[in-house]
Amino acid sequence: MQLLPHxxxxxxxxxxxxTDGIxxxxxxxxxxxxxxxxxxRRLIPGILKHPxxxxxxxxxLGDLLGIRHPSLVPVLREVSAGGERLVLEDWTDALSLERIIQWCVKHKQSVPHNVFLNLAAQICNGLEALHSRPGPSSGxxxxxxxxxxxxxxxxxxDGKVLVGSFGLFRSPVMNFKKDSGSGSMRLEYMAxxxxxxxxxxGPPTDVFALGALLYEILKGKPMFRAESNLQTIHRIRRAEVTTHLLEVRxxxxxxxxxxxxxxSLNPRHRYQRAFVLREDLRGLMAGFSFSTIAEDTRAFLAPIFMRTRGSDEPTSDTPIGIRTSEPALGRECTPLPQTDTGVLLLAGMGSGPSFGPAGTGPTLRPGTPLDAPARAAFPT
Structure with missing residues (x-):
């Protein structure tokens, strides 16, 4: 194991x-x-040995480095040094959706439906920001x-969602072992x-992963995970979801x-773009109030942030779960823009893709005063 700092x-x-296996x-x-x-993100030794x-x-990386959008975590640069390949992404002061789901399961709570739709629509915004751009390097x-x-x-x-940790290859299947468990590789979210x-x-590939992700947010368990990598792949290839959809209904x-x-098993039968799925989510908002969705989202997240910030940090053997400030390291962090998530949800649900110019939030140094919602989420 490598000694740190390094x-x-x-x-x-x-x-x-x-680690994600790659x-x-x-x-x-x-x-x-x-x-x-x-x-x-350091490429695991041996990954690049294949021709x-x-x-x-x-x-x-040529495709990802040029993308800047408020709904995406920027890929900053690539570093090659000492025989290692590193990919650097911006650091955000936020919790992963994985940790939020784990908290809900542990405390036997479910995500309120209006909060679910708010988060889901913002994930769609992030995917659409990617899908609306051609790949200049890959063609x-x-x-x-x-x-x-x-x-x-x-x-x-504040309920603002960012999508990041982009896949660096078309599939993690390239590095799986038939006799191993699912382990750290996220095979269960593949199309x-x-x-x-x-x-x-194509974009329907990400839409399939989004469908599996939305199921997990709602039910608190992965849809396709099995006891081994091979069994997980077999489940995905069959895409048998009838029982799961009855639970969702x-x-x-x-x-x-x-x-x-x-x-859908056939990519041509899926939503062809994320914004089309987002439009159908808007239809489910009829029974909820748009005016309170931002407040409801912050209220739902506040106890999760308070209790998670006070819990143990992820160890070296656990998946990434939290990105948090560390004044002891003399770091700066860029907080998420103070955006009304209710307005964001409405603005992102037009007849087609609708995205504003790329931008970043102000720099927050340790000791900077927090606004009222931040004080509620991060008590001192």
């Missing part, structure tokens, strides 16, 4: 956060700008996420076509029809 080129790895993730500190905190993977990675018609799962979605205390290396991928009537289309 310097690689312009970044110092401070703490190991987890990369290891670390909290890192940049030399320039001095003290800037970043998420460092063609280096070119695939370079093309993928693809749309940039895909390729690895959407609860650990790649970040939620701020059926990702399990076949010769099938074309009982818990949230109407959502089952949305997930039925999102989780």
């Amino acid at each position: 310097k690689v080129g312009p970044v110092t790895l401070m703490r190991r956060l987890g 990369t290891e993730s670390f909290l890192g500190i940049l030399d320039e700008p001095a003290g800037k905190t970043v998420l460092v 063609g993977r280096v070119a695939d990675l370079d093309a993928r 693809t018609e749309a940039v895909l996420h390729l690895a959407l799962h609860p650990g790649s979605v970040w939620v701020g205390h 059926p076509e990702q399990t076949h290396l010769d099938q074309k991928l 009982e818990a949230f009537p109407g959502l089952d029809r949305v997930l039925y289309r999102a989780l």
Whole structure:
């Protein structure tokens, strides 16, 4: 195991956060700008030994490096030093959706339906921000996420959602072992076509992963996870979701029809773009008040942030779950924009894609006064 801190080129790895089977993730500190905190994803040794993977990675990073959008975590740069390949992402002060789901399961709580729809619509906004851009380096018609799962979605205390931790290759199947458990690889969120290396991928690939993710937010359990990687892949290839959709119909009537289309085995039968799925989610909002959705979301998240911030941090053997400020490291963090999530939900639900210009929030240094919602979520 690598001793930390460990310097690689312009970044110092401070703490190991987890692994997804293809990369290891670390909290890192940049030399320039001095003290800037970043998420460092280090390619696991051996991943790039296969012929063609280096070119695939370079093309993928070329697509991601130029994307800036308020709903996406920026990929800042790629570092090659000392025989290692690192991908640096911006650091956000937020909880992963994975940790929120775990908290709900532990405390036997469910996500309120209006909060669920708010979070789901914002995830759609993030995916649409990707899908609306062609891949300049790969030549693809749309940039895909390729690895959407609860650990790649970040939620701020104000309910603002960011999508990040993009897949660096078309499928984690390239590195799985038939006799191992599902482990740290997120195979259960792949689309059926990702399990076949010769099938074309497109926006419906991410839509399938989104359908599986929405089921997990609602029910608190993965839809396709099995005892082994091979069994998980077999479940995905069959895409048998009838039993799961009956559970969804009982818990949230109407959502089952949305997930039925999102989780279709045939990509041509799914939603072809995330904003179309978002429109169907808007239809489920008829019984809720738009005027209180931001307040309801913050109220739901406040106890989760308070209790999670006081709990143990993830160990080196657990998946990434929280990105939190660490004044002791002299870090700066960029908070999520103070946006009314109710307005964001409405603005993002037009007849087609509707996105504002890219932007970033102000820099928050340790000791900066917090506003009222922040004080409620982060008591001192």
